[in-house]
Amino acid sequence: MSRLFSWGRTAYHFALLYPDRVSAVITLGVPFLLTGPEAFPRQFIPGGFYMLRWQARRAEKDFGRFDVKTVVKNIYILFSESELPIAGEDQEIMDLVDPLTPLPPWFSEEDLANYATLYEKSGFRTPLQVPYRAWLQDYGVSDLEVKVPALLIMGEKDYVYKFHGIAEYITSGKVKEYVPDLEITFMPEGTHFVQEQFPDQVNDLIISFLKKHI
Structure with missing residues (x-):
């Protein structure tokens, strides 16, 4: 049975582990990245960076202060901005948001209420584990070439694009050393939530890709 995934590194790692079960990979805002303790670029990342904080299990206490x-x-609000979320020594990640900051214009109060209802039931354990804490795991894969067609949809205002080396990694074609059959589409006004900002355009890109490859 062919499968399609669209959750960043997890999608690619599944394709590496189970190539016979994957027909294509589509990711939004996250290219193929190596995993494991040695692959995480700690030397280039400030200690207050949100991923480091959440990997260190500070999110539970941070989130617990709020509903x-x-x-x-x-x-x-944080992830729809173009700057990397980095907290000071005396801050937690949630402290970076001014309580008076409005929601992004494409994310309604109804959307927020619906998402909150879902997370009240599920909690945040899985989204913290995948992908943030799972990045540190070594999956024991020796062949790092993704054999299936892949599509990366990247917002040019996505904060991920400001990770150390990411822009060059994508634009230079280095990423295609791991994903040879990769198509990349940039959306000039897109942020990390490009699929919610521009759902029609993203859907069209995905459908076009699937018609071509599946």
């Missing part, structure tokens, strides 16, 4: 709806709101 679920506020946590979801803060994450949408």
Whole structure:
């Protein structure tokens, strides 16, 4: 049975581990990246960077100071900006958001309420584990070439694009050493939530890709 995934590194790692079960990979805002303790570029990342904080299991205490709806709101505000979320020594990640900051214009109060309801039921354990804490795991894969067609949709205002070396990694074609059959589409006004900003355009790109390859 062919499968399609669209959750960043997890999608690619599944394709590496189970190539016979994957027909294509589509990711939004996250290219193929190596995993494992040695692959995480700690030397280039400030200690207050949100991924380091969440890998160190500070999120549970940080999030616990607020209701679920506020946590979801803060994450949408932070991650829809073009700057990397980095907290000071005396801050937690949630402290980076001014309580008076409005939601992004493409994310409604109804959207927020619906998401909050879902996370009240599920909690944040899985989204913290995948992908942030899972990045540190070694999956024991020796062949790092993704054999299936792949599509990366990248917002040019996505904060991920400011990770150390990411822009060059994508634009230079280095990423294609791991994913040879990769198509890349940039959306000039897109942020980390490009699929929610521009759902029609993203859907069209995905459908076109699937018609071509599946």
